[in-house]
Amino acid sequence: MSKNLVPFLENAYQDENAIAFSLEPNATVKEFEHLLGKQSEIIDVGCGEGQNALYLAKQGYCNVDAFDISEHGIAKLRQRCEREGVQLNAFTADLKMFSFEQQYDMILSFGTLHFVPKADWKAFINRAKAHTTIGGIHIMQLFTDTVPASEDIAPFAVGLAKDGELKELYNDWEILQFKSYTFEDEHPGVPKHLHASNKIVARRTL
Numbered sequence: 001m002s003k004n005l006v007p008f009l010e011n012a013y014q015d016e017n018a019i020a021f022s023l024e025p026n027a028t029v030k031e032f033e034h035l036l037g038k039q040s041e042i043i044d045v046g047c048g049e050g051q052n053a054l055y056l057a058k059q060g061y062c063n064v065d066a067f068d069i070s071e072h073g074i075a076k077l078r079q080r081c082e083r084e085g086v087q088l089n090a091f092t093a094d095l096k097m098f099s100f101e102q103q104y105d106m107i108l109s110f111g112t113l114h115f116v117p118k119a120d121w122k123a124f125i126n127r128a129k130a131h132t133t134i135g136g137i138h139i140m141q142l143f144t145d146t147v148p149a150s151e152d153i154a155p156f157a158v159g160l161a162k163d164g165e166l167k168e169l170y171n172d173w174e175i176l177q178f179k180s181y182t183f184e185d186e187h188p189g190v191p192k193h194l195h196a197s198n199k200i201v202a203r204r205t206l
C-alpha cells in the first residue's frame, strides 16, 4: 500500500458496506451553507467517500468538485452519486501537487491536511486562498499535536499542526469561526481514540 494511503480508510473505501466516517455531512457545512448560492463553485479537498460533497450536491449545489488521493475513495463516491442520481465532479489528485484551474466560492477540507507535510499544506492553503472569490469561504479542519496522533494514523499524520497555526494563515481574512478542541473517535476495526483538532471558517474580504 502506498505510504500516502491510510490502511483503515482504504479498507473502508474498498468495502461497499462499510462507512468510513458517516453518511451525514459535517455540522459546519450545514451551518455555513447559507452563505452559498446554488451556482457557487465548491471544492472538497480530500473528500474520501464524500459525505460533504455528496450532501452539497444533493442540496442542489450544481458545481461541486471533490478530489482525494485515494482511487478507492473516489470510486466509492462515484458509485454513491450514481446510486443516488446525484451529479458532481469527483477525481483523484494529490493536494501537494494540486494546481487550481479556476476560482472557488467555497473550499473545504476535513481531516486531510495533516496527512501531508506542514510546508505542503501551508503552500496548498496559500494557493487555495489565491483561487477563492472575494467573499468566498474556506472551511478547513485538521489535527494538531496537542494530543499525540492515534496509532492508526500516526505513521501517516506527518503534518500535524501546532494549535492556532492554521488560524495564522488567515490573519488577512475575516474569521467567522475558529475552534480548538479534542474529540473521541472510532472507526471500523479501530478502537476508540482521541484527536486534537483545529477548525476554521474564514471569508476572503479583499
Ligand SMILES: C[S@@+](CC[C@H](N)C(=O)[O-])C[C@H]1O[C@@H](n2cnc3c(N)ncnc32)[C@H](O)[C@@H]1O
Pocket (backbone or CB within 6 Å): 004, 005, 006, 009, 021, 045, 046, 047, 048, 049, 050, 051, 052, 067, 068, 069, 070, 073, 093, 094, 095, 096, 109, 110, 111, 112, 115, 116
Ligand atoms: C480522514 S479522511 C477524511 C475524508 C473526508 N474529508 C471526510 O470528512 O469524510 C482523510 C482523507 O484524506 C485523503 N488524503 C490523504 N492524503 C492526501 C493527499 N495528499 N491529497 C488528497 N487527499 C489525501 C485520504 O485518502 C482520506 O480520504
